[in-house]
Amino acid sequence: MNFSEHKNIFLQIRDWMVDQILTGKLLPGDKIPSVRELAADIEVNRNTVMRSYALMEEEGILENKRGIGFFVSLDAKSTLLNIQRKEFFTETLPPILHQIQVLRLDSTDLKSLLAVIHFNDNKHEEEQ
Amino acid sequence: MNFSEHKNIFLQIRDWMVDQILTGKLLPGDKIPSVRELAADIEVNRNTVMRSYALMEEEGILENKRGIGFFVSLDAKSTLLNIQRKEFFTETLPPILHQIQVLRLDSTDLKSLLAVIHFNDNKHEEEQ
DNA sequence: GTTAGTGTCATAATACACTATGACACTAAT
DNA sequence: ATTAGTGTCATAGTGTATTATGACACTAAC
Numbered sequence: 001m002n003f004s005e006h007k008n009i010f011l012q013i014r015d016w017m018v019d020q021i022l023t024g025k026l027l028p029g030d031k032i033p034s035v036r037e038l039a040a041d042i043e044v045n046r047n048t049v050m051r052s053y054a055l056m057e058e059e060g061i062l063e064n065k066r067g068i069g070f071f072v073s074l075d076a077k078s079t080l081l082n083i084q085r086k087e088f089f090t091e092t093l094p095p096i097l098h099q100i101q102v103l104r105l106d107s108t109d110l111k112s113l114l115a116v117i118h119f120n121d122n123k124h125e126e127e128q
Numbered sequence: 129m130n131f132s133e134h135k136n137i138f139l140q141i142r143d144w145m146v147d148q149i150l151t152g153k154l155l156p157g158d159k160i161p162s163v164r165e166l167a168a169d170i171e172v173n174r175n176t177v178m179r180s181y182a183l184m185e186e187e188g189i190l191e192n193k194r195g196i197g198f199f200v201s202l203d204a205k206s207t208l209l210n211i212q213r214k215e216f217f218t219e220t221l222p223p224i225l226h227q228i229q230v231l232r233l234d235s236t237d238l239k240s241l242l243a244v245i246h247f248n249d250n251k252h253e254e255e256q
Numbered sequence: 257g258t259t260a261g262t263g264t265c266a267t268a269a270t271a272c273a274c275t276a277t278g279a280c281a282c283t284a285a286t
Numbered sequence: 287a288t289t290a291g292t293g294t295c296a297t298a299g300t301g302t303a304t305t306a307t308g309a310c311a312c313t314a315a316c
Contacts, residue, residue, distance in 0.1 A: 006136070007134065008134075008304090009303080010303085019226075019230065022230045022231075034262060034263080035262080035263065036261085045305045045306070046306090047304075047305075048303080048304060048305080050263080050264075051303090053263090065262085065263095065313085066263065066264095066311085066312050067261080067262050067263070067311080067313035068262060068312085069261090069262055070262095070263085084227075084231055085231055088227060088231060088233070092224070093240075093241065096220070096224060097240060097241060099216060099220065100241075100245065100248070101247075102147065102150045102212075103150075103212055103213055103216060104248050105213075105245070105248060106245060107245055107249050113221065113225060113228075114242075114245070116228050116229055117228065117233070117235055117238055118235070120233060121234045121235050123232065123234075124234055136274090137273080138273085162291075163292080163293065172274085173274060173275045173276070174277095175276090175295095176274060178294075179274095193283085193292090193293095194282055194292080195281080195282035195283035195284080195292050196282090196293085197291090197293080198293085258315105259314100259316080260313100261313080261314080262311100262312075263310105263311085263312080263313105265309085265311105266307100266308085266309085266310105267308085268307090269304100270303100270304080270306095271302100271303085271304080271305095272301100272303090272304105273301090273302090273303105274300080275298100275300070275301100277297085277298090278295105278296090278297090279294100279295085279296085279297105280294080280296105281293085282291100282292075282293080283290100283293105284291080285291100286287100286289080286290100
């Protein structure tokens with residue numbers, strides 16, 4: 001894992017795990033790496049991983065079976081969609097809008113962004 | 129100023145100052161608040177403001193006259209446009225694209241975003 | 257029951273951002 | 287020259303994320 005200097009490690013671990021769940025690489029009910037195992041893998045302290053897992057348990061996206069390990073909770077995906085969407089609209093998007101305005105970025109600059117949005121539009125049409 | 133928990137204060141001070149310059153609230157050549165004055169205003173230590181000013185001086189957006197104070201450098205705006213645009217495309221945008229993809233956000237969800245982009249499109253047309 | 261694998265808790269050490277404060281050099285105004 | 291306002295540097299203290307380690311309770315497998 002590549003850690004950014006500017007964000008706490010235990011939060012970056014959560015972000016990474018959340019992404020694994022939302023992209024379907026981790027499925028509801030799956031056992032996730034043990035605290036010690038993940039800590040060794042990404043070369044971080046046990047306590048740091050523990051803090052991350054405890055946070056996700058509090059958020060209801062992980063469940064803990066004593067003596068066995070942590071598992072992705074059954075409703076993790078819908079719970080996460082709610083949490084992440086809310087955070088996106090209240091925390092992430094506003095400063096981005098402001099940046100785009102200040103930097104005067106137009107359709108040409110942001111064609112990759114527009115492409116992703118319209119790709120999602122089509123996906124939703126297909127699902128109907 | 130409202131400080132976020134998750135980002136260093138001296139960086140947030142820079143962000144705020146950068147925004148003042150890019151939005152034209154601070155003009156090239158303007159004297160900015162003294163280290164002590166700003167520190168008192170936003171209730172932060174002198175050294176923290178100093179660190180922020182020193183960073184911006186290094187970036188070439190502030191200039192220092194000994195015994196007098198800090199001033200917005202004459203080419204601050206174009207320098208900043210380069211720095212901030214580059215950072216936006218390399219650091220900010222990629223994770224946003226990924227989030228939009230994962231959260232399946234479409235044109236309806238992001239109509240405010242599209243509005244800002246198209247507003248900039250029109251601005252550019254008018255300038256020709 | 258022994259062993260190996262889980263999570264959990266407690267303690268101490270390190271690193272760094274931020275604070276608090278004092279002292280000094282420079283500049284402008286009187 | 288004195289004063290007040292600048293930036294600058296040094297020192298020490300605080301809070302917190304992270305590390306390093308050890309010890310303990312629980313579970314599964316043998």
